[in-house]
Amino acid sequence: MFTLLNVLFAFVMVGILLLVARFIKHQIKILQTLYLPESIIAGAIALILGPGVLGAISVALGVSPDSSLTGGLFPEEMQAVWSESPGVFINIVFAALFLGETIPNPKEIWRKTAPQVAFGQSLAWGQYTIGILVTLLILSPVFGVNPIAGALIEIGFEGGHGTSAGMADTMTELGFPEGGDLALGLATVGIISGILFGTALAHWGRQKGHIQTAPTAVDSGDAQFQETAEIESSRVLARRSSLMQNLLIDPLSLNFGFTGLAVVIGWLILQLLTLIESLTWGSGGLELIGAVPLFPMALIGGIIIQVVMKRLDLDVLIIRRLQERIAGVALDLLVVTALATINLAVLGANIGVFLSLAIVGILWNVLAFIFLAPRILPVYWFERGIGDMGQSMGVTATGILLIRMVDSDNHTGAFESFAYKQLFFEPIVGGGLFTAAAPALITRFGSISILFLTTGLLAFWLIFGIVNCQRTQKKLQSEQTEPTPPATMAR
Structure with a gap:
């Protein structure tokens, strides 16, 4: 057990590690070129100085077991706080996802972003399909890995570090404790490879003439610091000032209250679904909701x-x-x-599974972008597709970064399409409801059943995307070839 003082110093140390990471990144050019977030650098430092690396080296060198070095530089209580933190903070991340966002008419959004949704969904369901297929044919027979491994590419790549950490407890409960560490490792590989391959593809796109705007490199700032919120109008500011008058509360505290309320609503939804399950299909032994974490419900609470x-x-x-x-x-x-709390021994013991999933995941995302994006996205396929590819290999910030690399002035509307796509994307995959339920579904119904499901959904989105693209392109061509009415002669 740890005390509140232990919690305080655990998070104070995280703050210090972030400052050290910022200094290191400022000194090492390659880290700036890769646009690695300071949080990943800080986590890597904590991992190296913890029991997994420094502690293991000390033991290997024959340091006395009583020495503090065998446990790394961080106290056991601090490690205990850190190990509990990911599953808590993921709920706050998802609760805030749509708070403060303008949620337009879904029909209008769909009309504008249907191609983007089709491509993003194709990437996600393809990660499931190829992951489950590789697990069935190779990983389970050769390495004896749990069938849940088939969902790790989507959880790690599409979901990122947050979803991977948030799903760790769920996978442990389902008998796959190594799944959380494997997913976190894949998320790290995904964000690095997403930036590397995205940058290389941007260069390739310029050479081949696929980029239809005058691109400029992102030469300042970091991916995670790019603002996405719209500039507020004077009417909004005046209305807020009127409502906040005589309220002695900091706006940040007030907004954190809304975030907390979203988490509570999500918890209530989860409890209600658990109750419904216990009274209906759960009474027959089919239990799924118990394996669903809180964070996708917190997202719904925010909406x-x-x-x-x-x-x-x-x-x-x-x-x-x-x-x-x-x-x-x-x-x-x-x-x-x-x-900081990744179990490196687990990664080492499952290195074959880890490398296989990483390579297959990278190949799917890159090849899908090259061959599918031009056939699904009717206009500006490169600028619009590279954002989805970046998100599907790392985080949303990676997608935004790659869009800015090829369309810094947003001439193509790629950023708006990318942003609105999340309304039809995040609630389902990339950390949404299906991502949260996938391990339980694989455990309950088996890999083959879920493979048929994901393959069917992949086929649906591919067919819809291709047909919609062809229709849109024909419509655009007909509009361009329509004769212009003659100008009226001046009298």
């Missing part, structure tokens, strides 16, 4: 709060920039603590 506040004309109290900062701090804490 509910945003919609209700909009109806009450109080949505101006939710400040998107502050919600991004709340989620950003939570994500930094999550990534640092998750990486």
Whole structure:
């Protein structure tokens, strides 16, 4: 057990590690070129100085077991706090995802972003399909790995560090304790390879003439610091000032209250679903909700709060920039603590499984971008597709970074399409409901059944995307070939 003082010093140490990581990144050019977030560097430092690396080296060198070095530089209580943190902070990250966002008419969004949704969904369901297939044919027969491994590419690549850490407890409960460490390792490989391959593809796209805008390199700032919130109008600022008058509360505290409320609503939804399951299909032995974590429900809770506040004309109290900062701090804490507590022995014992999933995942994402994006995205396929590829290999910030590399002035509308796509994407995959339920579904129904399901969904989105692309291109061509009416002669 740990005390509140242990918790305080554990997070103080995370802050110090982030400062050290920022200094190191400023000194080492390659880390800047890779646009690695400081949280990943800080987590790697904590891992190296912890029991997994420094402690193991000390033991190998014959240092006395009583020496503090055998446990690394961080006290056992601090390690205990860190090990519990990822599963907590992932809920805050997802609760804030849609708070403060403008949620337009879904029909209008769909009309504009249907191709983007089709490509993003194809990438995600393809990760499941290829992951389960490789696990069935190679990994389980050769390495004896748990069938849940088939879901790790999507959890690690599409979901990222946050989802990987948040799913660790679920996979442990389902008898696959090494799954969390493997997913975190894949998430790390994904974000690095996403930036490396994305940068290489951007160069290739310029040479081949696939980029239709004048691109400029991202020469300042970091991926995680790029603002996505819109500049607020004077009307919004005046309305907020009126509502906040005489309220002695910091806007950040108020917005954290909305984030917390979203988590509570998500918890209530999860409890309600658990109750429904126990009274219906669960009474026959089919239990799924118990393996679903809280964070996708917290996302739904955030959407509910945003919609209700909009109806009450109080949505101006939710400040998107502050919600991004709340989620950003939570994500930094999550990534640092998750990486700091990776069990390297587990990765070493499963190196064949890890490398196989990493290679297959990278190949699928890169080849899908090259061959599928031009056939699904009717206009500006390169600029719009590279953002989805970046997100599917790392995090949303990676996708934004790659879009800025090829369309820094947003001439193509790629950023808006990428952003609106999340409304039809995040609630399902990439950390959404299916991502959370996938391990339980594989355990309950078997890999073959889920393979048929994911393959069917992949086929649906591919067919829809290709047909929709062809229709859109024909419509655009017909509009371009229509004769222009003659100008009226001046009298």
